[in-house]
Amino acid sequence: SQQGEEDPQALSIQEGENATMNCSYKTSINNLQWYRQNSGRGLVHLILIRSNEREKHSGRLRVTLDTSKKSSSLLITASRAADTASYFCATPSGGYQKVTFGTGTKLQVIP
């Protein structure tokens, strides 16, 4: 079963608006990662947040982590058409840091 679940599954916004995606996970983690995947392409690592961090910024991205609620959010500010992609959260688990992926949020940014 999937470790993480993203919410919403699909999101459509106008260019310039902010996009917020949420991820919930089940087991304890030491870090959580967000990835972007353009249609039919590979994964692009966006940001990693460790369990002792509550918030992290990278350019137009802001990630929060609430380990008590086992949830994380990814905020993309001032969205652009090029941000159109699927976004996944990924969490390592198990002794070998086995990374499992959530179901993904498909974001469409309309120019």
Place this chain on the structure above:
Amino acid sequence: GAVVSQHPSRVICKSGTSVKIECRSLDFQATTMFWYRQFPKQSLMLMATSNEGSKATYEQGVEKDKFLINHASLTLSTLTVTSAHPEDSSFYICSAINRASTEAFFGQGTRLTVV
């Protein structure tokens, strides 16, 4: 940042043939690598865990004789899809765990089409 190179990025093969996909960590040592498969419009599903110098551990439902994994060095793991069939057509992605930092990094993926 750490780079994982996956090759080839795309491959088309005939039914019955075998295809090898390589996953290399370019600037770090990876004692553990993972192989994932992604069906269209779905998330990535873990297939197997590859450990350097030992046999791979396969997830439930993944045929080990079908998907041969070799992790011969600290920087290279290979996935061979044997006797490929059209239903094996998929997007395959590897990840490598940096031994020093224990962080995972992903390859760009390989799109396999079996005709």
